[in-house]
Amino acid sequence: MKLSLHTQPDVPLEADVIFPDLLLEKTVSEAAALEIFHGNEKTTLGDFFTITDENNDGTVEVEGDLSKVKLLGSGMSFGRLKIIGNVGAHLGAGMSGGEIIVEGDAGDWVGREISGGRIIIKGDAGHMVGSVVRGSSIGIQGGEIIISGSVKNELGNGMRRGLIAVGGDSGDFTGVNMKAGTIVVLGQLGQRPGAGMVRGTIISTHNAELLPTFTYDTTYRPTVLKSIFIYLRKLGFSLDDEYINGNYQRWSGDSIELNKGEIFLYAE
């Protein structure tokens, strides 16, 4: 099934019906009749999208400038969602399986509270990628979020399990309050990475300024990093051998919490 945006929404469109689990069971006309909210107005999917029945391989393709379209792929559990263009907030929120590929940039809250599946973004992403909702304490509980570009603040807030990899830089508070899981940033970490982390791993191939509640342990060449980097290479990241085989400083923190988190920084 293929959806092309024909009318640009004035205010965000709550497109929480665009996910393979639902759409692949519908005919084109049924899909066009699905209700969505345009701001506080009830409209239908057909009011904004031209829907065609092009490919039947379990993929839903959406194209256009979707930067004002929210909640694409939220709650999906299988299949593929391919997005050609930029996409708005809450992409893949709460998904438990399947794959989302974005050929463009994504907004805030990408993959909030996911428990499985994979989100691949070829461009940049906004704030709160793979994070928790305000008020809750546990963020993503599994799955992978792979971003080629850069992200903004609070990447992986409250993360419990899973992998988040960022090809570019990350904003402030990367991995804030994380419980466990792995975050890899191949660019520069912003301010205060790992603040309040309980357990978990943050890896960067650049140096970073850490909070005083992190303590330096040692510099060594952990085998586990090598396997993580080789996995990332398979996913399409270009990584020099010096990073894969290099030495890393290990810092532990956050000592205001359990002090069982670790941050690895590349040591030249």
Add this chain to the structure above:
Amino acid sequence: MSAAIRIKNGKVYDPINNVDGEIKEICIKDGKIVDSVPSDSHCIDAHGMVVMPGGVDIHCHIAGHKVNLARKFQPEDHRHDVQPRVGNLRSGTGGTVPSTFTTGYRYATLGYTTAMEAAVPPMGARHTFEELHDTPVLDKGYYVLLANNVCLNQLLEKGRTEEFKEAVGWWLNAAKAYAIKLVNPGGDEPWKGRKNSNVHNLDEQISGFDLTPRKIIKALIDASNDLELPHPAHIHCNNLGHSGNYKTTLETMKTAEGRRAHITHIQFHSYGGEVGKNPTSQAAEISNYINDNPNISADVGQVMFGKATIMTGDAPLTWLLRNMTNNKWINADTECESGCGILPFSYQEHIYTHALQWAIGLELFLLAKDPWRMVLSTDHPNGGSFENYPKLIRLLMDKDFRNEQAGNVNQKAIANTNLLDIDREFTMHEIAIISRAGPAKLLGLSNKGHLGIGADADVTIYDEMKDREAMFNAARYVIKSGELFINNHEFCSDLDGRILHVEPQYDEAVEDIIRPFFEDYYTVQFDNYAVDDDYVHGAEVIPTKSR
């Protein structure tokens, strides 16, 4: 006024009028139960159904600033439970602390038509009324916190007991409350002044006062009896949740010296063991005392597994719990009147203490010889949401289900109680007592909790089902003040409830004592303090003998 309604062929349970499952006709006209209605009146055929008076919740937290704070600081609790708008009713959110409208609708769905907010400092009265007015369907009132009131404590320590009583009367009027509430008597004032300060013994001197908790308890029990309030002093004892606190509870009950007193969420006050160590069950001891002393009544405060929200005037307690959960919390000071603490909480089957609390609650229900004086509550939302009532009723009515559930929880805890040795199963009649007739009687609401001629026409009709949880989960019909709110499982109209409050007589000369205190210590002017009548429009004043 509303049209007349006739309910026929239903099995009626009306304990106050000794009706135990008889097939009987109930007629309703002008908001009251009457003996007959014209033959062409609207008729509900309740064949195969159970007819009961509307439920009465004697102790819950549904309005006021602490409830509102609990809503605001738990967005995660609401977003998965959104109540969409139905017809001309309002939308809202659920979770353990639902929004006001949702609270009303969901109580009504369970068949409840009256609920009492259990703890509001007098300063929070206006806020509470604003919210109660937005809590539909239910008739409601609130209990005013007076056991940590600096002005009252000062009168008491100087031995001015007569003026103390008049001041209590003034406060009940000023706040338009329904009853007197005691929370951790004497413990909150020192807590607000000094780190980790509290009182743990009824005869311990309260720091800053020449006073003991026992004196406060006695004085307020006396005041509520002397003012002839419809509901006696509503007491949340000292040492809530501490191992070995059953002794404090027994002492508190003895302090009443034969006068009426209500001990609330008594489950939280029935623990044996040593301070700082694991608690044990002293449900039998507490139960025996209550069985033998008809002046004492209690509600259980059953713990139900799952998400809860602790909200209480017992501020030092929430500090202890906060240190266990390490989660967000709120602690607040209401100047000169009370403390307050709020935190999210979760009761889990595998945890010894939680399983023990669950079992003690059930023991207290099952060991009570007089169900009229041991009534149903979960201290919503402290022991669990009121939405757990149907499950609780099933636990009481179905021994096999109870034992099966007991098998799924911490076995060390169950082994430390007598739960598995108790064979009692509550009858439908007894359920009608603990959820309706009993609370109404304890509250002194003579027009509620029964279906006799002249009673308020608050009626619920359930499908009779073997699975009691499913049965009590959704009433088929709910009639409130003679009007159908739920008709055949569907909301059919929007109804407001009434505010219930008391106006005991007091000597106005006492204002001369209270006024200077306000000028010295309060941020609110004395003349701006009392709640004016506009705030309780459409209220019903429940008579006290003195007025």
